[in-house]
Amino acid sequence: MLNTLQAPTTTDSVLRVEGLKAYYQMNYFGVRREVRAVDDVSLTINRNEIYGIAGESSSGKSSLIKTIAGAITPPLRVVEGSVKFDFGGRALDVYADPQAMKAARWQNLSYIMQGSMNVLNPVRRVKHAFHDFAFKHMGISQSAFRSRVEQHLHRIGLDPRVLESFPHQLSGGMRQRLTIALATVCEPDFIIADEPTTALDVLVQQDVLALIKDIQQRMGASIIFVTHDMTVHAAIADRIGIVYAGRLVEEGPTLDVFRRPQHPYTAHLISSLPRIGDNKKRSALPGKPPNLADPPSGCRFHPRCPLAVDKCRSENPPLVVRQTGRVACWRAGEVQAA
């Protein structure tokens, strides 16, 4: 049990993001607007690791993973930096080689989407979804494909008969399991999971998380897991990166981040979690999320930060290595863990 809490022993990285800046650049009727949704993010994801990305809505976490997946459309543009994958010795630079990116999609890099009802076509049987998503990427015959899909469903504990159902005949949990099956049928090296449990009923949430963890362990894949729910990160992520206003403000092994948060924003996220058996009053963060078209100067968290000093208002803190992780805060480590 305990060994799952430590970072994976293999240190070779599967994804390297360096100095990535992606902005929404708009120019309507002569008014230029620039929204810095991803601002100078560098991170590395190891093989066989679940990396959790946490942050509130409009913090830029969806833009970040879209940029990593190479699935951006204008007005979102990559301004600077690079996204490089390494799939077992086969290197891939997302923004240098669009052709290779096309080949890697689904085969090496896949995506678990949020609204399972919107992913599966409501007027076609589920088997067509598998065909549409994965058949082209596998390069095998129709009948071999069918048996591969059935095998895969069987392996993750779903009855292959669901292939003949329409989405409305299945429960929400079942549909989400199918989207997970869809994303993993090609046994990809890297999976992006965007809020896969947010729309689910409480009773099935744990089962879906266990399924994701189980598949990840068996295939040795890496997962970027995005959600604003810190309890989900606690349950499944090996390392967590906290995103605030387009910037990575803290990163570290899950256990360390929960025990000793270094950034005041992280400390707030963790201490505000309600728990059964304890109803003492918890404070809420004052203020509102910053507007990314006109972010605050210096540290973007300073208007809401209880520890802010003059330096925070004028100078942007760099992301520096501290203890087991990295943190971007002038007063890092001074926060009281809850």
Place this chain on the structure above:
Amino acid sequence: MSALLELQNVNKDYRIGGFFDSATLRAVKNVSFTLDSSKPEIFTIVGESGSGKTTTARMILGNEAPTSGTLRFMGQDIAAIHSRADRLKFMARAQPIFQNPFEAFNPLTTIDYFLFSTAKRFLGLRDKAAVDAATDKALNHVGLSLAEVRGRYSHELSGGQLQRIAVARALIPEPKLIVADEPVSMVDASLRMSIVNLFRDLRDRLGVSIIYITHDLSTAYYISDRVIIMHRGDVVEAGVAQEVLGNPQHPYSRALSQAVLPPDPEAARKIIMAKIQ
């Protein structure tokens, strides 16, 4: 002691299926509870989707008539309210807050329109200054002011702010009861606390009773005074929140409380790893 809201053996049936081949689905079965008017409280209805909690809320707001049983609000049978004047009087005392603040406000209309029309309709105000004053007062209760909100569209505000404005709108007629159906499920985890704290504050400062409907046991534990747990239309457990949620007896309430992930990596991981084996 007089009852603010009293539900007595309330049932609700829906007919499902076609014209020739139909069945009845009992969405709410025999629900009874009473809220006391002298002691404002946060009364929570917990349950998964399909448990009948929203149907109960709709009946309390008078949007749906019960198949049998009675709902009384301040002594008056809710299903027997027919005239427009009585209906307005009832609505001024019992106000709803909806799940998704982004859908609750028309995106093409400025937010203040909804606040002003609530003030005009329920308080009968005509004078511009009086309408502004009533709106500003309600917004102050939720930590905002009219100056911040005037002329803004819903897309210019964050989800947390919009939900606060939705609460402020409900507060304008100075209601006795607020029915909040999943008010935080569409709001970010980090902003959830500000809404939930606001409910506590309204109960303590303004003496408003709140019916809080949720599937999230951890926030239910955090703010509720009393709680009922519903499963397929039945109330399976009821009582003081800390006792019911801290030590659930019914198998369904136990399953619900076990479904809450603890905010602690070691404990949460053990649960997930146990599920894999």
